[in-house]
Amino acid sequence: MKWNIAAEAISFVMLGIIWVYSRKGSHLPTLKNRIFQGCLLVTAGAILTNILSTIMIYRLDEFPMWMTWSVTMVYYVLTPLMGFAYFLYTVSIVYTERKELRKVIGFGVMPALVYGVLVLINPLTKNLFDISLVQGYVRGPWIVSTYLIFYAYCAASIVVTVLNKKRIDRNIYHILAAFPILAVLVILVQQMYPNVILSGSAATCALLIIYLHLQNKQISMDYLTNVPNRKELLNMLGLMIKKSPEKQFVLVVVSLRDFRQVNNTCGQQKGDEFLKNVCDFLYEIGPKNHVYRFSGDEFALLFTHSDETEIKKCITDIRQRMEKPWQIGDYRFLLSVVMGIIWHSGDGETLEEVINAVEYAVFRAKSGKSGEICYCDKEMLDGLERRRKVIMILKEKIADCSFEMYYQPIYSVADGEFCYAESLMRIPESPIGPIYPSEFIPIAEETGLIIDITYIMLDKVCRFISRLLERGIPIQAIHVNFSAVQFSQNDLMEKVLEIIRRNHTPMSAIKIEFTESTLAENTQVVSKFAVEMEKHGIKMGLDDFGTGYSNIATVINIPFGTVKLDKSLVWGSVENKKSALTVKNLSRTFQELGMTVIAEGVETEEQSRLIANFGIDQIQGFYYAKPMPEDQLEMFMIKHWTPAD
Template structure:
């Protein structure tokens, strides 16, 4: 299916004619040797042609990126990753038509697409995107590979080819910022978002060097007794230039440039030191939970870093819990499972965070080396008035109990939610009903005022 109009069809036929073959030395200047696709040099030439002769046509430039490609390359090897690139290139050629797809660099591709349908562009792209997401067969194994796409409309002819390509790249970055595995059409405000991201990225380096970060602590409670079981460590950033910066504004940026590795290491050491200090003051049954990102988990030095921090702080590994989101655990488990199993054997606990927000099956859940299920706060929101949410919450607690897992409800904010959860003996919870995240000094004061458990982390659930 060729999607390019007559004027470009003729041009592409000429481009792929007798002179454009592997015997022609120029071929290697304009084509990617691995996939055989035209390269960025030829892309810019073709975009210039579209811009000059087709001002009224609905030209679109699409930038396509394989989600988590580095993770695939690092875990499966370069040969496997190269096979994947060739298969994706072939799929792009089949979906968009031969001659319309290009390989720019690494796992990034581009497509020149002519939107000549009466449908809205977003609607036209939906079935195309679904075709690209179908399983890929590699070495006789079918794999689900997620893609992200950024799209820029080129019909006005007011920008240069490089500017159009940059707009598509900006849209792609916004897709990644929103969670990947989707596509977005460039809008003007996205450029402002990119400028903000560049500003934050630059300031993050300074923030780490100048110790502008602080760890706050939110208590995790035993519902029926009101005892503090432990704390979750949460990073906060008070920037001299930007003021208080919400974590959702800088965490993803830190992940993309891998600053999350030194930042995460600092958070972990601070949290372990904090809870060890409480142990030394007589509160030796308290536990600490620390969030871990996929970038940290994929880092070769992560495991040794965790164990070294435990050794330096003197914290019992059984008092540390690493929280990993459901999506990361399920999507990336094949790449991180050995590391998680070793951490578990060392005594460290693993929690599945945001459970219910993703798509875990019970079969997958039973295979994961986890100790704790944290019910996502979306189920706490209005669940007393929402029968399906209430049913799911009840089922998750029962499933966790049957599987021998600890269960914690996140986002508990009202007396009614608290009272409902009390029917499950010793269930854990956290949320603003108990306390918002607080600085270290306030957390220490909280421990002195409230009872702490005379027992270990594990509790039994008596179902009503």
């Protein structure tokens, strides 16, 4: 019989191409990656020995018989065991637990061992094949076992995949189920046409599917900078933490500041070139093979050996280089960076904790709270864990609307009564103890949870106002604070009106307050919102005026009903005559513009007298009343209510 080995030769070339490209892919020392390289070697060996054996059998008189026998025996070992290699690859993906993995491999290796013995004793038994100068190459009675072994391992791969369908990603499941079937189909075609050798083609097709969908470098490499991507970093960190949790490592995230302006100035394409240049520099001075693209304009450097001298030198090199301009063509920029650094000490931090910590360190560095370099130490990790718990508690409170409302009465100087109040949200009890607004409000704003919290707060205030009015207790208005984040909502006005109407609350009984910083950040949005709210009878209130974020021109162009002077102005007026004169004149100006002026933070009798002499309309502070729960406020208002004659 004459065999056609053209397909094998082509498959060998394709396999070489796959091997070259796979070497540029993931460098993770995972079992999956090592087995894939093993699959390539086994398949390459099988194809090569198949080609050589065929040539030698054709020319028995030109090669020593022992050489032909040896090459053919290696071919017989490797070809069926390609199925075993694929089986190992499948179980390395499906089973992540070492004990479970070893158990499955232990059972799986038995047929391979038995078959190996058959090949080793074949020179004596001739059960698989025989080669002689007289008869040439002759198949033995047990030749079918070579196909059965291959089919058995392919079937085992499919069974393992199907049985573990729920624990595998859907896309990976389809790939693991498909490639053994394809290999079996190609081998079946070979049995139909025995003169065409396709065993190597079957293996190459299977490996090509695996490479394209599971081992492709595009999965692990960043297309722009050609360094490993964030996913590859997470996989590497996860592997390190799992295999050697006590091992120390240092993760540095380098974040470019305001890089969007570079793109806006010179375009996306030139911006990408700047990113590549920065990445090339970091790759040159950073830890070898451990520079990653962490996100759009952020790069991560992973020091697997915590050599403090090396790390400090790298950070110094980065800072010094960033002091010099970067140039692409005609464009020249100074690129500033901040760095977040975490030192994994082996104290049991999880992958999620490590990533959260370094991202928080970058956030702190960007905010300027820790300088341009922020080291995430044990104290910060503890703070981050508390922050995580606070976020969880806030989400739980949002889910069941269980925030407690407190109200601080506001004293009206003209009539000597308390007809107004400011609403305040409190968390007096939680699994981690009381959480004060100074802690949970900034966290809620950073995470965007403040949006839902504010709507819940407004709803509670509306219900409370309706309750007071039903009981005949006079309440003119309750102030509700809105964060700057709230004004990012396109349907803010509709939601506010819907909540007020749903509770049958008079529109004029709600006073929406926001700070000067909110006004400065969203001047046009706030102004438009204030104008629309005024049409419905809802007046705006400016909180904390005097903290330096806005000017008079901005304030007078927005229809404010009230302006609340910050407590710093109140306290400063007691000690400084110039401050007192400024506050007095400011108050008179606002009043002439039709606004009600409120002084907050009044805590002493001296402050109270001074503010009253300024002619301020309303006063808020501990000197008059502290924040109190709903029931206490109701009793307080009844007590201080003077019924009309």
